[in-house]
Amino acid sequence: MDMTSRTDLTAAKPSQVSIELAATERVIQRAAYRAGVLACYGLAVLLTANFYGLVVRQMLNLIAPGVQSSLGISDLQIGMLQGLGMAVFACIASFPMGWLADRYGHRLLLAIGVGIWSLATFLYALQDSFGGLFAGTVGIAIGEAGLVPIIYAMIPDLFPQNRRNTANLIFYGGSLFGAGIGMALGGAILEWLAASPGSLPQWLSGVDSWRIAMVVIALPGPLLFLLVATMPLASHAPPVHATQNGDAGEMLGFASYAQTHWRTLACVCGSIFAIAVAMTSALIWFPIALPRAFGIDPATVGLGLGTAVTAATLIGVFLPGIALKFGRRGGLTAIKATSFFLWLTPLPAIFLPFVNSPFQAYMVAALQGAMGVAGSALMPGIFQDLAPSALRARVMTLLGVANALALAASPLAVGMISTLMSGPRGMLYSIAIVSIPSLLAAAVLMSLAQRPYAATVRAVRSRFAGEEA
Known part of the structure; x- marks a missing residue:
């Protein structure tokens, strides 16, 4: 066998490097x-x-x-x-x-x-x-x-x-x-x-x-x-050296972090509080408002409203994933998608004072709920991105605190306004009076949050740039 044939055979065999x-x-x-x-x-x-x-x-x-x-x-x-x-x-x-x-x-x-x-x-x-x-x-x-x-x-x-x-x-x-x-x-x-x-x-x-x-x-x-x-935990987060060593450094100290990024936290938490006020108002008071307005049985309201809420949940949970999948090439981020859905949420609520049947009220609840759920579903991811890993649980508690404060405030606000409203539709008007400004405030605050949020995310990522895999 000549040298050329040997070379060809050698080349035909997978190399050790390829195998490895x-x-x-x-x-x-x-x-x-x-x-x-x-x-x-x-x-x-x-x-x-x-x-x-x-x-x-x-x-x-x-x-x-x-x-x-x-x-x-x-x-x-x-x-x-x-x-x-x-x-x-x-x-x-x-x-x-x-x-x-x-x-x-x-x-x-x-x-x-x-x-x-x-x-x-x-x-x-x-x-x-x-x-x-x-x-x-x-x-x-x-x-x-x-x-x-x-x-x-x-x-x-x-x-x-x-x-x-x-x-x-x-x-x-x-x-x-x-x-x-x-x-x-x-x-x-x-x-x-x-x-x-x-x-x-x-x-x-x-x-x-x-x-x-x-x-x-x-x-x-x-x-x-x-x-x-x-x-099991397969950590994808950067290591938390400072917290483990007890070092409350400039970036890892919660007070310092909150002071530096207060605009981001104020806008995002304010938006969460506002959307929660509106959504809680509807969930708590609709079962009382609809029997008053249309003289229907509370059990009927429970069935109709439960169906509307279930439909809104299904639609609202899937919408963000679909939006991010098809909007990624256009630069759609989670905070932009959240802002988009929050701007859509007040539109159904505007029609609430004018509904003439329980079915129309259920449709308003379903559409408003779907957009509200779609906007709220991305909030945890927004918090995860803006929180340093050493502070993540503490920053995430702000999400719960905002929702808890809304749960305390919204029933009181609707109840106080309702006492000033006469007639069977007074409760519907009260829900709209509380919900519509709250939904608009949520959308405005989330839009205002985009620039400071981007700055906070850059700061957090640059702080751990050398540690991330």
């Missing part, structure tokens, strides 16, 4: 697949933790009549349990929980939170006084205070940037549907206890059904604690 490159590529692909599977498993655990928290919260509402009948507490005391006990203490505890999560680990604090509210749920069932119930409610509120902020802070630890919005939308949609499923599950448990007293063990005879229900939903707590505590 192919093997390395297979290893990388397997590692990426494994990371994706672990990330999806982690998201499933986070969805389960959030759903469990929603079931507990919905059960507190469902057992209120039984608690009143059993212990003889007043409507005012029930209101204190649902409002002061839950909303106020959850708001107060959210930032300390966020600080602890940033300091000692998001997974650890989320697991501790699950443990706290599971234990508080169990202890709630053992109480015989308003003071004991209030203490149990506060325990549940403290345990749940960091739930959503910490989960949104953990999503960047599970998913890379190009998959983060998808994970956020899945969790956001799961939260919306989970609230309804949690209500249905809690109602089913109470109905089963009421219909099957003879099927319970003898030692439970005579025990109030609300106590048994609270114990039942507390039982999965230890298992969920273990799932959260052991869930």
Whole structure:
């Protein structure tokens, strides 16, 4: 065989370098697949933790009549349990929980939170006084205070940037549907206890059904604690050296960060507060306004409004993903998409004072809700981008605080205006008077946020530019 033939044979054989490159590529692909599977498993655990928290919260509402009948507490005391006990203490505890999560680990604090509210749920069932119930409610509120902020802070630890919005939308949609499923599950448990007293063990005879229900939903707590505590984290965030070393540097100190980027935080948080005021006003007062305006049965309103809200949720959750997918080439970012949807949200609300039938009111609710959900669904991703990794849980708590303040303010605002309105349509006018300016304010603030937001994101990314993979 001549030299030329040998050269040709040698060239035809794959080189050692090519073999090594192919093997390395297979290893990388397997590692990426494994990371994706672990990330999806982690998201499933986070969805389960959030759903469990929603079931507990919905059960507190469902057992209120039984608690009143059993212990003889007043409507005012029930209101204190649902409002002061839950909303106020959850708001107060959210930032300390966020600080602890940033300091000692998001997974650890989320697991501790699950443990706290599971234990508080169990202890709630053992109480015989308003003071004991209030203490149990506060325990549940403290345990749940960091739930959503910490989960949104953990999503960047599970998913890379190009998959983060998808994970956020899945969790956001799961939260919306989970609230309804949690209500249905809690109602089913109470109905089963009421219909099957003879099927319970003898030692439970005579025990109030609300106590048994609270114990039942507390039982999965230890298992969920273990799932959260052991869930894998494939961090895609830059390392948090300063927090681990106790260095509250210029960029990593929350007060310094908030002072430097106050325009961004004020605009974004103000927009969240405004959209939440409008959406809460509609959800809370529509079931009262429509029977007054059209003389229909509240059960009919529940069916029609529930259908409208479900449709709005489905549409609103999918719209942002579609918009970002097809608008990416045109430079559409999450904050621009959010601003676009928020500008559309006031349009259906303008027609609310002029509706002539329940169907028209449901259509207004569905269209306004779909645009509002579409705008709100991208908010967590906006916060994730503007927050340094060392402060992410604390920054995410601002999202919860803004929503909690809106939940406290919107019913009061509509109720005060409604007292000044006469006639059966007065409540509809009151909802419109509160909602339309709030929706416009949300859109204006989100538009004003775009320039300072871009500056904040650049500052955060440049701070960790040398550490990012």
